[in-house]
Amino acid sequence: MTSVTDPPKGSFRLSMLINDKRYRSYTFQFIALIAVIAFMAYLGINLVRNLAAQGLNISFGFLGDPAGYDINQRPVEYDSQSPHLRAAIVGILNTLIVAFLACVTATVLGVIAGVLRLSNNWVVSKLMAIYVEMFRNVPVLIWIIIIFSIMSVSMPAPRAFRGDNATSSMLFDAFAFTNRGVYAPAPVIDGASGWIVIAVFILSVVGIFSYRKYATKRLYATGQLLPTFWPSVGLFFVPTLLFYFILGRPVTLDYPSLQGFNFQGGLQLRGSLIALWFALAIYTGAFIAENVRAGIQAISKGQTEAAASLGLRPGRIMNLVILPQALRVIIPPLISQYLNITKNSSLAIAVGYMDVTATLGGITLNQTGRAIEAILLLMLFYLTISLLISAVMNLYNNSVKLQER
Amino acid sequence: MSDNNSVAFVRTETLPELPPPASEAGAIKWMRENLFSSIPNGILTLVSLYVIYLVVTFVAPWLVNGIWNTNSLAECREILDGATGACFSVISERWNQLLFGFSYPSEFYWRPGLAFLLLFVAAAPVMFFDLPRKLLIFTGLYPFLAYWLIWGGTIFTPLFALLGLVVGYFVYARYVKDSFAMGFFGGVIAAFIAWYIGGFIVGAIAPENPLLEAVQSRNMGGFMLNMILGVVCVSLSLPLGIVLALGRQSDMPIIKWICVVFIEFIRGVPLITLLFVANVVLAFFLPPGTTFDLILRVIIMITMFSAAYIAEVIRGGLAALPKGQYEAADSLGLDYPQAMRLIILPQALKISIPGIVNVAVGLFKDTTLVSVISMFDLVGMIRGPILSSTDWNGVYWELFMAASVLFFVVCYGISQYSQWLERRLATDHR
Numbered sequence: 137m138t139s140v141t142d143p144p145k146g147s148f149r150l151s152m153l154i155n156d157k158r159y160r161s162y163t164f165q166f167i168a169l170i171a172v173i174a175f176m177a178y179l180g181i182n183l184v185r186n187l188a189a190q191g192l193n194i195s196f197g198f199l200g201d202p203a204g205y206d207i208n209q210r211p212v213e214y215d216s217q218s219p220h221l222r223a224a225i226v227g228i229l230n231t232l233i234v235a236f237l238a239c240v241t242a243t244v245l246g247v248i249a250g251v252l253r254l255s256n257n258w259v260v261s262k263l264m265a266i267y268v269e270m271f272r273n274v275p276v277l278i279w280i281i282i283i284f285s286i287m288s289v290s291m292p293a294p295r296a297f298r299g300d301n302a303t304s305s306m307l308f309d310a311f312a313f314t315n316r317g318v319y320a321p322a323p324v325i326d327g328a329s330g331w332i333v334i335a336v337f338i339l340s341v342v343g344i345f346s347y348r349k350y351a352t353k354r355l356y357a358t359g360q361l362l363p364t365f366w367p368s369v370g371l372f373f374v375p376t377l378l379f380y381f382i383l384g385r386p387v388t389l390d391y392p393s394l395q396g397f398n399f400q401g402g403l404q405l406r407g408s409l410i411a412l413w414f415a416l417a418i419y420t421g422a423f424i425a426e427n428v429r430a431g432i433q434a435i436s437k438g439q440t441e442a443a444a445s446l447g448l449r450p451g452r453i454m455n456l457v458i459l460p461q462a463l464r465v466i467i468p469p470l471i472s473q474y475l476n477i478t479k480n481s482s483l484a485i486a487v488g489y490m491d492v493t494a495t496l497g498g499i500t501l502n503q504t505g506r507a508i509e510a511i512l513l514l515m516l517f518y519l520t521i522s523l524l525i526s527a528v529m530n531l532y533n534n535s536v537k538l539q540e541r
Numbered sequence: 542m543s544d545n546n547s548v549a550f551v552r553t554e555t556l557p558e559l560p561p562p563a564s565e566a567g568a569i570k571w572m573r574e575n576l577f578s579s580i581p582n583g584i585l586t587l588v589s590l591y592v593i594y595l596v597v598t599f600v601a602p603w604l605v606n607g608i609w610n611t612n613s614l615a616e617c618r619e620i621l622d623g624a625t626g627a628c629f630s631v632i633s634e635r636w637n638q639l640l641f642g643f644s645y646p647s648e649f650y651w652r653p654g655l656a657f658l659l660l661f662v663a664a665a666p667v668m669f670f671d672l673p674r675k676l677l678i679f680t681g682l683y684p685f686l687a688y689w690l691i692w693g694g695t696i697f698t699p700l701f702a703l704l705g706l707v708v709g710y711f712v713y714a715r716y717v718k719d720s721f722a723m724g725f726f727g728g729v730i731a732a733f734i735a736w737y738i739g740g741f742i743v744g745a746i747a748p749e750n751p752l753l754e755a756v757q758s759r760n761m762g763g764f765m766l767n768m769i770l771g772v773v774c775v776s777l778s779l780p781l782g783i784v785l786a787l788g789r790q791s792d793m794p795i796i797k798w799i800c801v802v803f804i805e806f807i808r809g810v811p812l813i814t815l816l817f818v819a820n821v822v823l824a825f826f827l828p829p830g831t832t833f834d835l836i837l838r839v840i841i842m843i844t845m846f847s848a849a850y851i852a853e854v855i856r857g858g859l860a861a862l863p864k865g866q867y868e869a870a871d872s873l874g875l876d877y878p879q880a881m882r883l884i885i886l887p888q889a890l891k892i893s894i895p896g897i898v899n900v901a902v903g904l905f906k907d908t909t910l911v912s913v914i915s916m917f918d919l920v921g922m923i924r925g926p927i928l929s930s931t932d933w934n935g936v937y938w939e940l941f942m943a944a945s946v947l948f949f950v951v952c953y954g955i956s957q958y959s960q961w962l963e964r965r966l967a968t969d970h971r
Binding site for chain 1 (some may be wrong): 585586589590592722792796799805808810813814817821824827906909910912920937938948956
């Protein structure tokens with residue numbers, strides 16, 4: 137058989153580059169490569185000629201020049217004399233802050249809405265369907281602007297909190313909702329003992345997780361079930377509160393208070409941050425709700441029935457049989473939703489939140505005129521973030537992949 | 542066995558049927574099962590009803606007291622006199638700006654309106670397979686017709702563009718039997734030659750006063766701009782996305798590598814940065830002295846953006862096909878273009894429809910982002926000219942509601958269609 141299909145050797149002709157399947161792919165790839173290189177070269181030559189015509193050059197030296205503009209939300213030290221690079225870093229941190237807040241909130245909202253949409257309670261499931269459809273089908277930019285308008289138009293001015301017959305009052309004497317943002321109590325950590333309390337809290341959270349892991353391991357090894365709920369609650373509160381009182385309440389809250397025409401102290405969450413945070417969270421929450429619903433529905437009913445016939449109780453069925461399988465379906469789209477939140481946070485520029493698009497791609501670009509460099513750096517930042525998140529997703533996918541043949 | 546009458550205790554006539562117990566029928570049963578099946582469920586129901594009550598009592602007076610016929614917000618406030626009520630007059634007064642932007646000549650509103658209506662006729666044979674196939678001819682002509690209607694100018698421009706395509710198609714049809722590559726590239730080259738020559742002819746014979754007066758691109762705005770960007774970019778990105786997906790699945794390493802880099806780069810950056818590129822950077826990469834429309838630059842960038850996403854969706858469809866399909870095509874002796882065209886792509890595209898529709902809906906919503914680079918689409922119109930005018934400064938909710946309703950209708954409609962199509966195309970028997 138093989139002798140028939142063996143190609144005749146040593147008879148390479150030029151026409152085989154087009155007609156012979158074995159060589160044709162080289163021809164195509166060569167042409168494609170040449171075309172791409174030619175296209176790049178064309179763009180490059182145009183760029184050089186345009187830059188020369190306008191007396192410009194490509195240089196990143198502008199990053200060291202003083203920025204000369206203020207940023208209203210500064211997670212790190214920054215003033216208008218700081219270099220552009222520092223402005224960009226402040227922007228990056230602001231992006232990450234709003235993305236993190238929105239991811240957490242969106243996950244909570246999405247999981248609740250997704251589960252409730254499957255509820256057999258007619259009113260609740262219809263309500264959740266309305267939520268999902270309403271938010272999924274309207275652009276996120278409109279939601280951001282709507283919430284920003286609520287924050288800046290409908291909220292009372294700080295002046296309304298003043299005087300004996302104030303028209304507005306603070307919630308629990310701790311939160312003030314004003315058109316300049318929301319003022320909330322800020323934690324103040326008092327020296328070393330304050331940090332000890334924080335460390336104890338973190339340690340007890342780690343403790344909860346290790347205890348739960350140990351309980352699962354013991355269950356699989358011996359079949360004995362350890363109680364997990366109350367020990368977890370205890371671990372969460374007892375050690376931290378104990379240290380808190382022993383060390384003399386080293387962590388206090390700094391309440392905002394009205395002084396003059398504005399609130400002082402506390403934590404100010406600006407309207408732009410709130411608008412971006414909640415709009416992204418509610419919008420993406422609707423998508424996550426659909427992912428969660430699809431994930432739970434993807435598990436066939438036989439799984440539930442099989443678990444029930446083994447004698448598991450409904451709670452256990454959910455925890456031990458359905459959820460682990462559903463998570464495998466839910467998590468990959470969930471992570472790509474996180475990626476979407478990060479990318480959509482660039483819409484901050486529409487409400488004046490100073491994220492990296494607004495600092496590096498906005499004011500810095502306009503002040504220095506370094507459009508190519510600024511946008512290149514901006515793209516690199518987002519590209520790095522998304523490649524990192526994709527890498528995490530691939531790791532996860534490999535770890536939960538079904539072990540088939 | 543024997544006479545029934547002899548057994549005295551057996552009833553001879555059937556009793557009338559009793560109605561089911563009140564708790565097991567009608568509304569009560571439904572409520573028990575669906576609303577109050579357990580205590581937490583009951584609480585949930587009550588909470589939801591309370592939320593609905595709050596929303597309705599908050600929104601209903603606002604909607605019902607809405608005023609439709611004043612000339613400014615101040616007049617609205619005068620009429621309302623402190624009562625809750627919407628000032629919808631902004632919509633009845635500025636509807637033309639919301640839909641068409643503020644500088645599209647108002648005597649020509651019928652043109653984009655007609656183009657919009659014809660869009661349904663053109664899309665119908667693509668969306669519903671039962672319609673006569675002849676209608677597809679109109680679909681093919683539609684882009685040129687719509688361009689002519691919306692932009693106006695001499696009819697020869699779209700006519701020669703169409704002619705170039707026809708020439709290209711005939712060259713393709715002539716040579717495709719020998720080799721797909723030869724037909725394809727021959728067709729492309731022929732089309733370009735036809736366009737090049739056509740450009741001269743149009744320049745020479747264009748009438749002074751064309752039938753439809755030309756409208757500049759910068760005069761496009763409002764929801765019309767969103768529709769133009771959405772429809773054009775989705776239809777252009779579909780073929781590009783298919784090519785990219787095939788390239789990414791190809792076993793030629795260089796071609797695969799090019800496609801992977803392109804797709805991952807585009808998917809990794811937000812659309813806003815690409816729009817910035819269109820706005821400020823793209824000019825650096827064009828030959829000195831060339832200027833072209835911001836609209837065209839934006840269309841190029843958005844098309845690239847959505848093509849990368851569509852490519853990933855289609856790649857999923859290609860990967861989901863069983864390997865046997867590829868092998869079957871090979872064993873029939875089909876070459877690569879034939880196998881793709883006749884066997885692989887029809888099935889892969891069918892699987893990808895929900896994903897493609899998702900991308901299309903997302904893209905249509907993302908067209909609002911052009912307001913950030915100061916184009917006056919629907920959102921740009923609201924935030925710019927309308928809210929900053931002295932008459933309507935402060936009418937936020939009515940305008941945003943109008944914008945949301947417009948987008949909701951279109952996006953929800955598309956997603957309902959996609960679900961219908963999915964059911965329609967399902968060939969498995971589950």
